[in-house]
Amino acid sequence: MSKDIRIKKGLDLKLKGEAEKNVTASTRSKVYAIKPSDFHGVTPKMVVKEGAKVKAGEVIFYSKSDEAVKFVSPVSGTIQEIVRGEKRVILAIKIAAESQDTFVEHSKKNPKDLDEKQVKEMLLASGCWPFIKQRPYDVIANSAETPKAIFVSGLNSAPLAGDLNFMLADKKEMLAAGFAALTKLTSGKVHLTVAPNADFIPTVEGLEVHKGSGKHPVGLVSTQIAAIDPINKGERVWVIQIEDVAIIGELFMTGKANFERTVALTGAGFENPSYVKAIIGAQIADVVAGNLKEGNYRVISGDVLTGDKKSKEDFLGFYHSQITAIPEGDDYDFFGWNLPRPNKFSVYRAGMFSFLTPGKKYNLNTNTNGEHRGFVLTGEYEKVCPLDIYPMQLLKAILVKDIDQMEALGIYEVAPEDFALTEFVDVSKQDHQRIVRQGLDLMIKEVG
């Protein structure tokens, strides 16, 4: 039974630099990298050494806690360097790419003919498994479990996020194959939530399609799960991004794990915000080449609310289909705390007049606009949080490490990204997403 999800609470941040609908191929990077930090909670065990030759799709490490979960090289080439940090923690595995990719060939299969075990084996062997994350906890799914349902958001509501109709235009067949594979993995249903104007919806048996509309965070999968079939204690659901469903579909159709994405280059830091084709792990400098403006800009892999800060020498994140560039805000602002600031945005009307121009697009910078303080204002987080939880009470329960209270207040239903908007509107400038991540990690450790 499909549902209409309408979100009234929330906030659409309107920023300058929406991507224009044209796509170019980015230059092939000399170096690609896979960073274990993209996979929260995974401790890598290496299977290749520096200098080894690898094909695209060849395993380079696996997860220490779940050995079946393997991570592969996105391109063919030579392992150039295993970058280590403090206590020899692996920070990145750099791969010097060949000019052409040779792929590890898996046999083509029609997912409809396979059972759960065979689909799992294919996903695990190909390195596509890490695309599947589990809720609660927002970590890579445990390959030994069967979830009660799988949720896919086919709706981008984050600031400046790419247009899925455009990004998935030529991937309908792959989506059909990908969803067919996903339906094998759960005893329940696979739920896809899309915008009312979506034109990429595949017809797959066992796939339930819902329409979502309203403000951000309607596109976040937690919002959709809460509206469709909320998570209860002890339950597991899996989530996967729709772009990655297409990658999985392509894997079954061609036998190759092709980690190429259509990436939206967005934000005021780009000369021509537009789309490029790039492979996961590509060096940012190559993806944004010739397009990034000169000056003091922050490059973010992902969107401005949840993405990761990157330097140009860094690499495109495993889960990201967007790169955003916005000005750094590392400057003082004379009486910036009380004078009206027409170039900044505020949900409050405290000497700020952004409410007069609801359609205006802003060029926001990375300044925190104030210092860290204790929680003071109340009732503001609720206005941007459509989930049936009390955000501040949950954050406080996490800060005092009260596990029973965290559970009672709904920690199983949230991921850090769900607290990006509460973090944005917080006048006390607390790091909500970091706090929620700590809370989830504590729950993994104590409850599992």
Add this chain to the structure above:
Amino acid sequence: MSLKQNLHNLKLKYQGTKMEQTFNALHTFLYMPNNTTHSGAHVRDAADLKRVMNTVIMAMVPVLIFGMFNAGYQYNGQINGFENLAFLSWDNFVVGLEKILPLLIVSYGVGLGIEFIFATVKKHEVEEGYLVTGMLVPLVVPIDLPLWMLAVAVAFGVIIGKELFGGTGMNVLNPALTIRAFLFFNWAAFMSGDKIWVHGAIDGIKKANGVDAISGETVLGTLAANKHVGYSAYDMFMGFIPGSVGETSTFLILLGAAWLLFAGIGSARIMISAVIGALVMGLIFNGIVDAGVITESSKFYSLMHFPFWQHLLIGGIAFGIVFMATDPVTASQTNTGKIIYGFLIGLFSILIRVFNPAYPEGVMMAILLMNVFAPTIDHYVVQANVKRRMKRLKLKTA
């Protein structure tokens, strides 16, 4: 080098020294700091706690200025007669300024001084909470309050009422009301009665016939003594009556309330439900009188008989509801809780006002009492959410 660069260099120089917190407090007053986001959302709302607190202070400025005029108006009126006395005159303003400015300076000086010391010792930034408290305090005390008493009370309120709980955001009781309650219970003669609400009354300036030249009685005092109230509803609404410095003008308080609500900072839930609570209690008392349960001989007659809606115009109830009950730290924090919390404040304010002859204003006690119960209210509101979650789980497993 520019001021900006000079201050930046000084900031680096003081980093890690004892001067750090003090310097940063002054520096961030002049300049919004150059901090950038490190984790989580890369962009943030333009408003910070300073902006929020500043908005609240701005809401109180009209009340403060009115209080200065009114102080002089009441004083000059009692000496020379109210006939032909202009309200907005320089003479009136100077009387108020001379008395109220020192209150303001002592309030901020002592309070912020303690905040700076605590910030330095505990090595955290100086928080903005006291900027509002410091403004509230002079507005809720009688004009002739000795400054040393104010200083002692502020020190108590900030240290015991706030810092011992962990500072801004952690206190259970509203700091300004803690300070006022401290004053009230220590020096009741200076905080209640009919001698203190107009400048000069406490000094007992006598007329030639030996009668006190100045009577410093509030409308509430008059009512509690079952005497006739000589002010029109218009006077009471506009605030041309004796009382604490900032409490008299319901009109300007409503203006402040409108500003706070417009800014999205004051809680409409608390304000409206508190007004309803007060009206309900007033109606009940009016009803008791109408039903003939008590007669004019009762000592509660005047207060109970007083038109229910006019209760909102006199005493500190309007000021308390708008500026003190809405303090987000000490109020209920859930939306449903705020409605209950506000309603009970209104209810208890009038209840205490009518039944406590020793102290005919109830809003301070009502708010402090509800401050204590706010976490309990929130607990039960949040439990409803928790129970919903439990029920969902039970349905699943059943």
